[in-house]
Amino acid sequence: MKKIKNEAQLLKKALHIGEQYAQKRGFIQFDEGTSNKIKIECIYRLLVQDKVLTPLAPDKEDGPNMKHKLVLWIHKQLPDGHPLLD
Template identity: 60%
Template sequence: MKKLKNEAQLVKKALQVGETYALKRGYANFSATTSANAKIEALYRLLVLDKLVVAMPPDKEDVQGMKHKLAIWIQKVLPEDHPLRKDS
């Protein structure tokens, strides 16, 4: 798995957009005490369920892989002229 140039910023943006997406889908709001890793896993699983992200094999699932999948997803969803998309 090749790391994207600005993967950390893409993951941060994916969390922002993903939380909004999850709320629109009826997912309960994340609490202020929910860890970033828990949010990443929940959003990854929701996107896999909705077939917006291809699932990793169960034995290969880890937080790093989930972050990478979220970064790839948000990179595809962002508009062409978005700064995060241009840098990658």
């Protein structure tokens, strides 16, 4: 996996946007105590189910790869000139 600049901030943005996407699809909001690991997996699986993301190979489906996939997704969604893309 290639390291992306501002990866931690991009992941935070991806989780925020992913939670909003899930709510619009009718899913309940995550509790404050829900870990990022669970949020990452739930949002990843929802985006794959909706064919927004290409799924990882079954043997590569783990936390770091899901996290990286969400970072790549949000990186492509942000407009040119966004501060996180610098």
